Amino acid sequence: MTAFLVVLVIILFGVAIWQMGKIFQLSKSKQDDTAQVANDKDNNINGWLMLGFTLFTYLLLAICFWKWGDVVLPRAASEHGPGIDSLMYVSMALIFVVGFFTLWLLGYFSFKYRGKEGTRAVFFADNDKLEFIWTIIPVIVLAGLIIYGLFTWTDIMNVDTEDDPMIVELYAYQFDWRARYGGEDNTLGEANVRLIEGVNTLGVDGSDPNAQDDIVVNELHLPLGRKVLFKMRSQDVLHSAYMPHFRAQMNCVPGMITQFAFTPTVTTAEMRLDEDVVAKVDKINGLRRAKNQNLGPDDEPLEPYTFDYLLLCNKICGNSHYNMQMKIVVETQEEYDAWIAEQATIAATLKQ
Amino acid sequence: MMRGLLNKQPSLQLLNNNKKLAKKKDMSAHAVDHAVDHHDDHGHHHKETFVTKYIFSQDHKMISKQYLITGLFMGIIGIAMSLLFRMQLAWPDHEFTIYEVLLGKWGEGGVMDPSVYLALVTIHGTIMVFFVLTAGLSGTFSNLLIPLQIGARDMASGFLNMVSYWLFFISSVIMVLSLFVEAGPASAGWTIYPPLSALPQAIPGSGAGMTLWLTSMAIFIASSLLGSLNYIVTVLNLRTKGMSMTRLPLTIWAFFITAVIGVVSFPVLLSAALMLIMDRSFGTSFFLSDIYIAGEVLHNQGGSPVLFEHLFWFLGHPEVYIVILPAMGMVSEIMATNSRKPIFGYRAMVASILAIAFLSTIVWGHHMFISGMNPFLGSVFTFTTLLIAIPSAVKSFNWITTLWKGNLQMNPAMLFSIGFVSTFITGGLTGIILGDSALDINVHDTYFVVAHFHLVMGISALYGLFAGVYHWFPKMFEGKLLNKNLGYVHFWVTVVGAYGVFFPMHFIGMAGLPRRYYTNTAFPYFDDLTDVNVVITIFAFIAAAAQLVFLYNFISSMFFGKVGPKNPWKSTTLEWTAEVKHIHGNWDGPIPHVYRWAYDYSKLNKDETDYVIPGQDFAAQHIPLQDNEEEMNH
Ligand code: HEM
Ligand SMILES: [Cu+2]
Numbered sequence: 010m011t012a013f014l015v016v017l018v019i020i021l022f023g024v025a026i027w028q029m030g031k032i033f034q035l036s037k038s039k040q041d042d043t044a045q046v047a048n049d050k051d052n053n054i055n056g057w058l059m060l061g062f063t064l065f066t067y068l069l070l071a072i073c074f075w076k077w078g079d080v081v082l083p084r085a086a087s088e089h090g091p092g093i094d095s096l097m098y099v100s101m102a103l104i105f106v107v108g109f110f111t112l113w114l115l116g117y118f119s120f121k122y123r124g125k126e127g128t129r130a131v132f133f134a135d136n137d138k139l140e141f142i143w144t145i146i147p148v149i150v151l152a153g154l155i156i157y158g159l160f161t162w163t164d165i166m167n168v169d170t171e172d173d174p175m176i177v178e179l180y181a182y183q184f185d186w187r188a189r190y191g192g193e194d195n196t197l198g199e200a201n202v203r204l205i206e207g208v209n210t211l212g213v214d215g216s217d218p219n220a221q222d223d224i225v226v227n228e229l230h231l232p233l234g235r236k237v238l239f240k241m242r243s244q245d246v247l248h249s250a251y252m253p254h255f256r257a258q259m260n261c262v263p264g265m266i267t268q269f270a271f272t273p274t275v276t277t278a279e280m281r282l283d284e285d286v287v288a289k290v291d292k293i294n295g296l297r298r299a300k301n302q303n304l305g306p307d308d309e310p311l312e313p314y315t316f317d318y319l320l321l322c323n324k325i326c327g328n329s330h331y332n333m334q335m336k337i338v339v340e341t342q343e344e345y346d347a348w349i350a351e352q353a354t355i356a357a358t359l360k361q
Numbered sequence: 362m363m364r365g366l367l368n369k370q371p372s373l374q375l376l377n378n379n380k381k382l383a384k385k386k387d388m389s390a391h392a393v394d395h396a397v398d399h400h401d402d403h404g405h406h407h408k409e410t411f412v413t414k415y416i417f418s419q420d421h422k423m424i425s426k427q428y429l430i431t432g433l434f435m436g437i438i439g440i441a442m443s444l445l446f447r448m449q450l451a452w453p454d455h456e457f458t459i460y461e462v463l464l465g466k467w468g469e470g471g472v473m474d475p476s477v478y479l480a481l482v483t484i485h486g487t488i489m490v491f492f493v494l495t496a497g498l499s500g501t502f503s504n505l506l507i508p509l510q511i512g513a514r515d516m517a518s519g520f521l522n523m524v525s526y527w528l529f530f531i532s533s534v535i536m537v538l539s540l541f542v543e544a545g546p547a548s549a550g551w552t553i554y555p556p557l558s559a560l561p562q563a564i565p566g567s568g569a570g571m572t573l574w575l576t577s578m579a580i581f582i583a584s585s586l587l588g589s590l591n592y593i594v595t596v597l598n599l600r601t602k603g604m605s606m607t608r609l610p611l612t613i614w615a616f617f618i619t620a621v622i623g624v625v626s627f628p629v630l631l632s633a634a635l636m637l638i639m640d641r642s643f644g645t646s647f648f649l650s651d652i653y654i655a656g657e658v659l660h661n662q663g664g665s666p667v668l669f670e671h672l673f674w675f676l677g678h679p680e681v682y683i684v685i686l687p688a689m690g691m692v693s694e695i696m697a698t699n700s701r702k703p704i705f706g707y708r709a710m711v712a713s714i715l716a717i718a719f720l721s722t723i724v725w726g727h728h729m730f731i732s733g734m735n736p737f738l739g740s741v742f743t744f745t746t747l748l749i750a751i752p753s754a755v756k757s758f759n760w761i762t763t764l765w766k767g768n769l770q771m772n773p774a775m776l777f778s779i780g781f782v783s784t785f786i787t788g789g790l791t792g793i794i795l796g797d798s799a800l801d802i803n804v805h806d807t808y809f810v811v812a813h814f815h816l817v818m819g820i821s822a823l824y825g826l827f828a829g830v831y832h833w834f835p836k837m838f839e840g841k842l843l844n845k846n847l848g849y850v851h852f853w854v855t856v857v858g859a860y861g862v863f864f865p866m867h868f869i870g871m872a873g874l875p876r877r878y879y880t881n882t883a884f885p886y887f888d889d890l891t892d893v894n895v896v897i898t899i900f901a902f903i904a905a906a907a908q909l910v911f912l913y914n915f916i917s918s919m920f921f922g923k924v925g926p927k928n929p930w931k932s933t934t935l936e937w938t939a940e941v942k943h944i945h946g947n948w949d950g951p952i953p954h955v956y957r958w959a960y961d962y963s964k965l966n967k968d969e970t971d972y973v974i975p976g977q978d979f980a981a982q983h984i985p986l987q988d989n990e991e992e993m994n995h
């Protein structure tokens with residue numbers, strides 16, 4: 010694929026340079042003073058090209074869908090996710106319809122009305138009715154979208170504490186993540202970066218009773234179907250906790266606690282069996298195998314890839330921003346209980 | 362280039378002097394007119410030296426060229442940077458010696474260092490937004506066209522205008538010099554969010570590099586303010602007789618409102634920059650609080666990075682309209698001229714410029730939906746943001762209708778204007794997604810955003826810039842025209858390349874890939890993006906190659922271009938009545954008066970037997986109303 014493209018580019022370049030050579034010659038030939046103003050021939054050629062360009066735009070989009078339609082995120086793995094996705098589909102559909110027609114009009118008019126000596130353009134300066142129509146239609150459509158969007162947004166952002174969400178702190182620092190669970194009492198102990206010392210890397214207040222059962226880990230485990238309220242904190246600069254599969258994101262701001270809540274609805278195991286995910290993982294492993302075939306003598310071979318949910322940093326935070334990640338595991342309540350039972354509490358850690 | 366100018370100098374000077382002598386008699390005859398026209402005839406008496414003509418010139422036409430050439434120079438740097446980091450993204454595990462050649466210690470062994478990747482992205486963004494598309498675009502054309510199109514001898518204050526350019530020049534020099542700082546230039550993204558931009562411990566570029574960045578921007582803002590004030594005053598006070606506000610060409614409306622937005626919003630960025638400087642150097646805590654970095658706790662307490670985001674985007678969002686409005690104005694003008702039709706819905710076009718200008722100052726929060734600000738604010742900003750789509754839609758429909766039943770003259774400027782509408786639509790539509798807070802949660806800061814803003818502001822404004830250069834080149838370079846065939850090659854390769862770069866980019870964004878990632882190889886999950894990345898980079902190279910054609914065309918036409926007709930595009934506006942040769946004061950004789958709006962293209966006489974002026978499909982603004990003509994009510 011790559012080699013083919015490179016060859017294609019080289020050919021295109023060759024053609025371009027050859028054509029340009031011809032044009033340079035043309036540009037040197039004798040000319041009258043309107044030689045650089047478009048004439049009927051130019052209008053004709055460029056009019057046709059405009060039509061072609063419009064078709065190219067559609068074609069390019071079609072090719073993108075056909076070749077890369079499968080790289081986009083798989084189905085949402087959180088309760089609010091499908092709401093975002095359907096709003097996205099509605100907006101996308103609207104965009105495609107409007108884009109298709111307006112680009113068509115633009116391209117077609119450019120072609121249809123390409124200039125010709127002796128044609129008379131129509132003096133058409135104003136039409137209040139037309140303008141009213143195309144003001145009011147966007148108003149109505151956008152009003153619909155705004156209302157739809159605002160309902161979705163408030164639904165997601167207004168955390169109802171009556172759901173008794175599990176409290177988890179996401180702690181960001183250059184260039185890694187930690188998660189802190191509230192423990193038995195589901196309450197996080199007080200913390201401040203001023204208390205960071207030795208093993209107490211999150212600056213948790215060891216004297217706070219609520220802190221004793223807190224649990225700090227470097228892999229985020231979430232039980233299926235339980236609402237999680239994330240409290241985000243940053244140790245140094247801005248980071249952003251981006252969990253694309255859950256359609257969730259919130260910045261981590263030093264000096265301030267931000268929050269975001271969602272309910273995971275698909276376990277990691279289930280997601281690995283999802284059709285789209287299976288196809289994606291197969292494709293990735295195919296690529297990785299291909300890479301392994303042409304390894305140098307001292308390159309490590311690439312491991313086969315299995316799907317996992319990810320927490321990525323999505324706010325520029327320094328040189329290793331590109332590699333600031335944490336694995337997320339969604340599992341059944343039993344699996345989760347078993348896992349959490351094995352983790353050490355803060356009290357235990359600090360005593361050591 | 363310098364040699365060329367030097368060689369030309371004496372002969373030009375001579376020519377001007379001779380002409381002045383010849384005109385002396387003439388002038389006294391017009392003395393009365395001159396007084397009425399607020400004329401200062403400096404140029405006719407003082408001898409110009411090389412320095413006052415080409416360097417410390419106070420003539421708006423020369424200043425405009427200075428802006429353009431500085432802007433183009435910065436543009437070359439910006440594009441070259443984008444090619445470098447695109448190479449890194451497409452072939453992350455290849456070694457390219459060119460990295461070592463260009464980046465020195467940061468490209469050792471042909472491997473690009475992550476810090477230099479961030480630096481390149483940051484300076485690319487800064488240069489493109491501020492130096493190319495604000496100063497290079499608005500500075501060039503506001504300067505060139507405001508006096509010429511409203512019928513003024515020059516800007517209200519030629520001196521301030523000169524100072525404005527030289528401040529811009531100094532800030533460009535500082536920005537370029539910052540590339541050579543030991544620890545590297547600013548690397549915190551063009552949005553320079555603190556604490557990253559405040560703490561050298563967090564990223565090396567936040568040391569001396571960031572100091573220079575802030576200094577450069579502070580000077581830039583001063584330059585922009587001086588320029589904008591000058592534009593506003595000139596438009597308000599120096600219009601020729603008959604040029605009422607409702608007869609202004611849309612270009613002038615756009616430049617005027619752009620200047621107003623600039624004056625309103627740039628000072629806020631300046632204050633943010635000053636506060637950041639204080640935090641960095643004097644231990645204040647405007648934006649910093651509770652930070653533990655490099656093994657120690659900082660003393661700062663009580664500040665908020667979110668405050669900086671508010672201040673930054675209070676400029677940052679209007680800034681995208683500062684970039685796009687002048688392009689819109691020029692496109693409107695060029696489309697009408699080359700369609701041989703009036704711009705459709707002049708009043709709606711002006712109203713939408715005003716609406717956009719107003720709304721642009723109350724939508725900044727759409728960059729901050731997930732910054733941690735109150736979700737209710739998110740709702741408000743979603744509302745205002747989607748409102749802005751309405752005037753934008755009106756403008757697009759009006760441009761398309763302007764083409765309808767026209768007699769389209771496909772000059773390169775016209776092609777770029779049509780291209781502008783195309784990218785403005787494709788880029789603008791995805792704004793509906795990003796402006797919707799619920800949807801932004803998942804695409805914020807991904808490549809989807811990169812694709813969106815490049816199309817709607819980067820590429821669109823760039824097309825506007827090109828359209829303007831092709832159209833007004835004769836006004837800048839004494840009647841010379843750019844070569845049209847090279848223009849066609851430039852246009853067609855560029856538009857194909859630009860869509861080739863930015864359409865696929867939406868998909869990697871929807872795959873969840875964050876922007877400002879040095880490579881996506883740290884995540885096997887993104888391994889399947891490799892070939893999209895390669896395709897994007899190849900298209901980027903194709904698009905960049907097309908700019909070489911433009912550059913060649915520009916330079917060769919500047920020196921060897923053929924002089925075309927005085928009004929090559931048969932345009933109605935006043936600049937085409939001014940002298941082809943550049944003289945101080947623009948018009949040798951009295952300034953023409955204005956009797957009609959700027960869009961009497963293909964207007965027929967009362968009996969619809971012929972055009973208003975028989976055999977000529979346009980009636981320029983300085984032509985009095987004819988007996989056989991109905992007056993338009995605008
Ligand atoms: C050859 C043409 C161009 C290419 C290939 C290109 C490519 C890119 C890419 C890939 C990024 C994102 C990098 C990242 O986030 O990691 C970027 C950033 C950016 N570009 Fe361009 N670009 C081009 C032209 C322009 C133009 C004309 C503008 C003018 C507005 C522009 C403005 C920006 C800005 C503001 C950023 C954000 C910088 C930041 O993240 O701090 N670019 N460019
Ligand atoms: Cu980061």
Ligand SMILES: [Cu+2]
Binds near residue numbers: 678681725
């Ligand atoms: Cu904005």
